Amino acid sequence: MRKSYNAAHVCMILGVVSGLFYREFTKVNHFPGETQLALMHTHLLALGTLGFLIVLALDKQFQLSGATLFTYFFWFYNAGVAITVSTMGVHGIATVLGYHVPEAVPWTAGVGHILLTVGLILLFVLLGKGLAEPVKPGTAESEPAKTSA
Template sequence: MKTLYHLALTWLILGLISGVFYREWTKLAGFEGATQLSTLHTHMLTLGVIVHLLLLALDRGFALTAHRLFSASVWVYNGGLALTVILMTVRGLVQVDGGEPPLPDAAISGMAGLGHIVLAVGLGMLFKVLGDQLRRQKSSSAAMSSSR
């Protein structure tokens, strides 16, 4: 459970920093168009902070951390989120700079797509864990009811 708290806190700090970075970087560059940097803040706060806080709350009721797949699912999810955010940052910096990207645009899109896929796999694993724990809890309470 402590890990979930620390992950939520880490994503909160990164999300707040990214919001300040977006505002200051675009101001410094005199940039007034649309950029991927503007969405970093909300992605990190929603997918990083809120998801981990929800998992923390769900763990209290369903003992998610007791499931053998839980830790792996959290790290797969976070890996996908980190890859997605890194590629969003790269794309946003290129948009603000207006220069040549360090990689072809298709490569950036492809790697961002991989980040989304890994994120989705992590979410799927988390739902597997939640489903298993719901079934376990239901069968446990049914067994307790029948023994009375």
């Protein structure tokens, strides 16, 4: 569970910093148009922070992090977020500075999205297994105390 908490925390910090960078970088360069930098902020906060906070809550309920599959989910998803957001940064900075964006940048972003998708599929497989497992003794809702008449 600590891994999910730490990932959410790092994404929150990076999300806030990327929003500040977007605002200041476009202001300093007098850029009035649209850029991918604006999307970095929301991607980090939504996919990273909120995504891992939701995983943290699900992990608390279903003990997901104890499974080997969780490690694969964690790294595929993190790699997907990192690659996607990094390519958004490269694309956005190139746009603001007026440089040509290489064709490899959108392709790399596509790879990041594929890794995100693989991570989400693994998460749903994990959740499906967690739902299929019987309730462990001691975790079921407590029965009302029987009273003798």
